Amino acid sequence: MNETINLMQAHRSIRSYTDEPVSDEMLDQIIRAAWHGPTSMNSQDISLVVVRDAAKRARISELAGGQPWIAQAPVFITVVIDFHKTDLGVRKSGHTQMIHESMEGFGVAAVDAGITLGNLMTAARALGLGIVPIGSIRRNPQAMIELLELPPLTFPLVGMCIGHIKNDAPLKPRMDIGTFRHDERYDASGYAAAINAYDQTIMEYWQKLGRADGLPWSENLGNSYKQLYFPLVKPVAAMQGLLNDK
Ligand SMILES: Cc1cc2nc3c(=O)[nH]c(=O)nc-3n(C[C@H](O)[C@H](O)[C@H](O)COP(=O)(O)O)c2cc1C
Numbered sequence: 001m002n003e004t005i006n007l008m009q010a011h012r013s014i015r016s017y018t019d020e021p022v023s024d025e026m027l028d029q030i031i032r033a034a035w036h037g038p039t040s041m042n043s044q045d046i047s048l049v050v051v052r053d054a055a056k057r058a059r060i061s062e063l064a065g066g067q068p069w070i071a072q073a074p075v076f077i078t079v080v081i082d083f084h085k086t087d088l089g090v091r092k093s094g095h096t097q098m099i100h101e102s103m104e105g106f107g108v109a110a111v112d113a114g115i116t117l118g119n120l121m122t123a124a125r126a127l128g129l130g131i132v133p134i135g136s137i138r139r140n141p142q143a144m145i146e147l148l149e150l151p152p153l154t155f156p157l158v159g160m161c162i163g164h165i166k167n168d169a170p171l172k173p174r175m176d177i178g179t180f181r182h183d184e185r186y187d188a189s190g191y192a193a194a195i196n197a198y199d200q201t202i203m204e205y206w207q208k209l210g211r212a213d214g215l216p217w218s219e220n221l222g223n224s225y226k227q228l229y230f231p232l233v234k235p236v237a238a239m240q241g242l243l244n245d246k
Contacts, residue, residue: 007125012171014130015069017163021052022075026127030162031077033123039112046109046116047082049148049156050075056147060159063143064136073130073163078137078144079116081109083153083242100153101244106237113157120160130165133158138230145240152241170209173201175217 031048039045051057052075061070070076083100090097099105117133124131137144137159144156174180176194199216206214215223237243 004122004126008122010171011121011125012169013132014161014163014165014167014169015132016165016167016169017069017073017130017161018166020074020164022129022162022164026129027075027162029127030120030123030129034116034119037112037115037119039115040108043086043108043112045082045086046112047080047085047154048116048120049078049080049150051078051148052076059147060137060144063140063147064134064159065139067134067136069132069161070134070159073132073161075162076134076159077120077162078148078156078159079113079120080148080150081106081113081155081157081242083109084151087153100242103243103245106243109155110157117158117160120162124160124162128165129162130168132161134160136230138233141230141232141236142239145236150240155237155240155242170205173198173205 027050031050034048051060054071057073057076058071060076061067064070083097083105087097087100099108121131121133135158137156141156144150145154148156150156175198176190178190179194195218199218202217203214206212234243
């Protein structure tokens with residue numbers, strides 16, 4: 001099997017890091033790998049803010065609801081939607097940028113941010129480092145904006161810890177692949193049975209890890225999805241000049 005495919009099929013999030021710094025060379029390679037990723041219309045509507053400073057990482061850890069691995073991992077990268085950069089280009093062309101106000105614009109930039117995150121993860125893991133994506137920076141986006149000194153028309157969408165692995169994590173099982181891959185037409189007829197089976201699989205996974213607090217997938221998701229868990233995203237995005245379409 002191909003080495004890259006093997007690496008991707010062995011993905012796991014790491015939440016335990018050593019003190020060893022990530023070298024400048026490694027970090028540069030990881031960032032260059034993501035920099036060469038595609039963006040919609042070649043808009044290059046993404047910027048990365050790399051944080052190594054321990055006090056800043058501690059603050060991000062706190063803003064993300066107290067996630068110790070953010071303070072522990074030596075590098076934290078925030079993937080920023082950057083319509084400030086594109087606005088400068090659009091202005092130069094003599095036009096007025098509108099896309100940033102729309103759901104379409106936010107969706108496009110979120111896709112580009114996801115591609116960037118994926119490339120960062122693969123590159124870091126290819127160098128033997130551990131990573132964990134961090135969506136919880138959206139818990140308090142205004143404080144992240146202030147901490148990273150982000151200008152209007154930008155938004156910190158997702159982050160990622162990078163570091164040398166202290167305790168490796170086991171592969172987390174996924175729901176049956178039939179709930180992921182559909183051929184020729186969408187078919188949800190197997191979903192209910194697959195969810196039942198997966199609830200059981202994930203409980204066995206928690207038991208193997210000795211995690212008495214582990215919940216079935218459906219219950220865990222229900223606890224999150226029963227509410228708008230990061231309600232400040234929309235109002236803060238609007239304050240940044242984004243997502244203001246009716
Ligand atoms: C966009 C995104 C945001 C995430 N945010 C967090 C987070 O804030 N904190 C965390 O510990 N894990 C976070 N995760 C990791 C997921 O919990 C993890 O990917 C999932 O449980 C599957 O486990 P695995 O990555 O080990 O396979 C995030 C993952 C993604 C893709």
